[in-house]
């Protein structure tokens with residue numbers, strides 16, 4: 069196939085869940101390939117992965133992160149679990165595999181179409197989750213929402229309203245939530261009051277999904293446990309490495325004093341040299357080769 073045409077075909081197949089496998093020498097799909105491609109063939113249109121990333125912050129959770137979420141969420145068979153921004157089901161399908169009863173919301177109809185093909189998931193609704201009225205019906209919420217302009221904070225706050233009193237929310241969030249102002253600061257207060265916890269994920273945790281953004285897992289109980297330990301927010305590593313924007317004023321003053329002393333010594337040396345030169349007979353001053361320069365006296 070012509071490389072440019074191949075690239076376009078690949079984009080379409082990836083947009084509906086296909087991934088090229090070198091071993092299989094084929095695009096593999098999490099469900100029936102014909103089913104996945106049918107809506108594209110019927111509508112003649114597709115939203116590519118690149119467009120989904122830019123418009124809807126579609127960054128599927130890689131398996132290692134999913135495993136960490138599942139460890140923290142401690143899901144038992146039969147638990148009712150909500151995934152409120154489910155993408156193509158990286159988290160939802162893994163939760164359902166543990167025997168939980170999973171409901172999903174997803175704004176993007178293409179992604180929701182992929183989720184519909186996962187038979188172990190109870191319901192998939194195409195909706196803007198932020199407009200769905202909260203009902204406290206779930207034992208767990210496990211989620212990785214969009215991050216732009218602190219959207220993760222809005223999504224997680226709204227999702228907390230879906231927990232039963234003994235429920236637990238486990239979310240992937242931007243690492244910036246640990247230090248940002250505004251809604252993030254308010255959110256940190258809420259997490260601290262509830263006895264929640266935060267854990268930084270490795271730097272390249274989402275590299276496979278096409279982003280280097282720093283992420284953390286935040287765990288928030290519906291009700292503060294009696295034995296809750298204080299919340300410890302991950303340190304902003306980049307900030308530690310940064311040079312301070314303004315130096316210490318005392319250090320600046322010391323530097324100015326040292327520079328002035330150096331300049332004074334230089335001027336004194338010039339003055340002395342001039343004095344010596346003017347005290348000599350006139351012909352000696354105009355002697356060729358006698359030059360006075362700042363380099364010599366400084």
Ligand SMILES: C[S@@+](CC[C@H](N)C(=O)[O-])C[C@H]1O[C@@H](n2cnc3c(N)ncnc32)[C@H](O)[C@@H]1O
Nearest residue numbers: 124126127128129153154155158175196197212
């Ligand atoms: C970072 S991706 C994660 C997808 C999935 N949770 C996962 O872990 O693989 C965020 C997802 O949220 C969806 N999304 C964005 N805004 C949404 C909204 N207001 N309501 C529901 N889903 C939304 C996007 O379409 C995208 O699939």
